[in-house]
Amino acid sequence: MKQENGSFSQIVFNKLRKNTLGVLSFCVIIIAAIISIFSYLFASDKTENANRQDVTIAFAPIGYQQKTIEIPLPNYTGKTGFADYLFGKEIDSEQISITAAKINQDFVEYTPYLGNGLSGEPVKIATSTWTKHNIPFSEIEKEFVYTKTYLLGTDSYGRDFYSRLIIGTRISFLIGFIAVFISLLVGVTLGAIAGYYKGKVDDFIMWLINVVWSIPTLLLVIAITLAIGKGFWQIFIAVGLTMWVEVARVVRGQFLSYREKEFVEAAKALGFSDMRIIFNQILPNVVAPIIVISAANFASAILVESGLSFLGIGAQPPTPSWGNIIKEHYSHIILGKQHLAIFPGLAIMLLVLGFNIFGNVLRDIMDIKS
Template identity: 50%
Template sequence: MKTTNTSNPSAGGLTKIALRKFKKNFWGVFSLAFLILCVLTAIFAYALAPDNSQNANQMHLSIHSKSPGFRVNMLTIPAVVEQEDGFTSFFFGRKNADAEIPISDFSLKNNKLQIIEYTSDGTGGLEKEFDLSYFPKSATIEAIPKQYISEKKFILGTDKYGRDLLSRMLIGIRISLAIGFVAVFISLIIGITMGALAGYFGGKVDAAIMWIINVTWSIPTLLLVIAITLALGKGFWQVFIAVGLTMWVEVARVVRGQVMSVKQMQYVTAAKALGYNNWRIITKHILPNAMAPVIIISAANFAGAILIESGLSFLGIGAQPPMPSWGGIIKDHYTFIILGKPYLALIPGLAIMSLVTAFMLIGNALRDALDVRN
């Protein structure tokens, strides 16, 4: 007996209508373009960052806490050459980064390069000498300044350890986006599974799952994340798991309500009459017609995950140093707000606000596009 798919015959038409409505939403399209740019920036962060050492951790304590646009002459001393995988270096930074020394002056004497290290107060810094053996690419001592001394500009200034703030911000975006993707993925798997089972089977199954949902819901999110993080230990992946395990509750409640409504439809009754098993009915007929609100919630959960990770990093239990994190950068510099250098905390704060706002605007645009009443 030949059967037809009765679950959603006009899915293609509805999708086209939703896409047209989304394209008409300026802020939704703008936010999507901004997020695509952020994703590309995160992927090629080390290629874009001025400091391509791992975690952009090149420290210059003599030029700490400098304002955006700061310039200084920099002497580069090549690192000992070790074989590094080009792919790994491109995407995860160089393990053997060249050493850099900020200098205020230099001279060539006795066949050696003599430098005076930079000092913030303008007084004479420490004097050092380097012979030709430090610079393998220079044939003569006179060639060293042209090849190894250059003016370096810090577009966003430097942090309290003298690290390039722009590089730290570019690499830190990986943490924020990764926590959003992984946490939302975990929450969707758990939330959709639990919500679908509760809504479809009802009865004792629904009561048991709702009890778990209500207990989890009653615990403050940040407190639960902190407890899970402390149980799993501090670290990069532990934060992902902890945030994901706290965000599934809202997804489960929405999916449960949607499934309870959709399972009363005639095409579900027809699928049961045709002898389809529960797994096929749930995955092929019910869930595809109940996912619109879940998509909207996922966008909001992205924003929530970024904020939670920033809060955890601010508390010191998120991504651990020297790994750059926007929340961690704020933690390191929030005292500078009253010390005359507020930009050190405001720059990562504005970055977090921009990313969260973009996800919220996309969520609003998706809500309007998927609203069948319009």
């Protein structure tokens, strides 16, 4: 048998680095994490939830270009701060699709686009609409009349579909992160107590585990969601409270094994408290299986959230989620706009596949028998 030198984490890292599938899946996860944190930096529409609507260009095709005029609103600032890149910018200007525009010292005249190749009556707006916001006259034509490109076209409300898809990454990734955190908090605690103390405490916790285990996950999530309400954070909590069972079962099994080891008996003989033995002596030895389960739970949480959003009880519009994006456009698969439903479906598949493969790779390389 080949002897590998270094700490356990170094050995795992070296094995992971040599595993092509592991590296690729890890890259997918890292890219998704970066996009979820800096969604508005990558999005074309930097308004909150990418919810700038223009029904005249609804269902525009991929790569669609439209001449646009941007008119400042009373709350116009013209600046994008650090917080705007994290949470989106408040809509402070109106973007109108046009076919032509003329600018002189007193007014701006534009011809609105009505859709389907039709144009409306010319509209005049005083140039003071821009200059009162300290926008030089010379910049009006350069900065506020332009051709806007929609990389993936627009959705049924004329919103930038690419931006909605990018920002939707945040919901799917965060649901996995927060749900796994909650499941670890509950599952590790109950599993450790059951496995260490055994007896009636173990019997009660196992009864609770079996009851929760017997209820279908989706039905349990729906029940919790209806009890605490529909919303952004509610769905995170609901999913997390249904995913602790598997963690608790595995941690309990590990604790039942380790509590009989010599180093635990030695700790008891030295007078260490139960909490110190549980968290300082035994728990570090069961981290590996917990990490593997967490990777699998990430994938499960993403699928559950997507299903709930599709059913209308997940993230609520206008917050973009891959699940509710599919819900809004799944009927267009047979109407010539397939990408509106297929692209978010592929995004879900890719992220879930990445977590599943990464979990399987971790399981293999963390197996001390291999």
